[in-house]
Amino acid sequence: ETGVTQTPRHLVMGMTNKKSLKCEQHLGHNAMYWYKQSAKKPLELMFVYNFKEQTENNSVPSRFSPECPNSSHLFLHLHTLQPEDSALYLCASSQGEGGSSYEQYFGPGTRLTVT
Amino acid sequence: AQSVAQPEDQVNVAEGNPLTVKCTYSVSGNPYLFWYVQYPNRGLQFLLKYITGDNLVKGSYGFEAEFNKSQTSFHLKKPSALVSDSALYFCAVSHSGYGNKLVFGAGTILRVKS
Secondary structure: OOOOEEEEEEEOOOOOEEEEEEEEEEOOOEEEEEEEEOOOOOOOEEEEEOEEEEEEEOOOOOOEEEEEEOOOOOEEEEEEEOOHOOEEEEEEEEOOOOOOOOOOOEEEOEEEEEE | OOOOOOOOOOEEOOOOOOEEEEEEOOOOEEEEEEEEEEEOOOEEEEEEEEOOOOOOOEEEOOOEEEOOOOOEEEEEEOOOOOHHEEEEEEEEEEEOOOOOOOOOOHHHHHHHHE
């Protein structure tokens, strides 16, 4: 276990549904991330939060809405998704105040299927 | 812009033989380099990193990597492969001034056969 948990592990949703992904880190880290992992594509950074403040939005469509109520929890709210949004969504956390020399610790991911 | 190339989609090696997974990078300034491993249905696990200092970095599970500035490479190596090393390996790069962001390579599948 890496100290980062994600729920649910699997999610199937229709294009008109609204759902949320949850991530929790037990490592005392200051930064949290959402990534999208699709087959045969590099990992795509979606959002970065430092001390609960969003510091990066990598041109993500508005149908993905992140929320970071505190440094230990991160949510990804989903609505009106498209089939091409089907992917593994990974949460990660790291130490540091914006420094990029710290390794990231990943959760097991949520396998999302949009029907 | 930062980028990482992993030129091999897949590497096959026999158990007990040495393994190398290749990575080259492009970054402005001094790079921070990372290797991660992903087993099926799992998230990525950190293996090792190079920030500064000794060019040979040792990490988890007997893996090591050598930073070569002139060749802009950071190849992952292990002297004797195990079947349990079979997984998907990612190289990633960042640098100071790039915030918390990592840029990942496309990944290399390592298959170790007994």
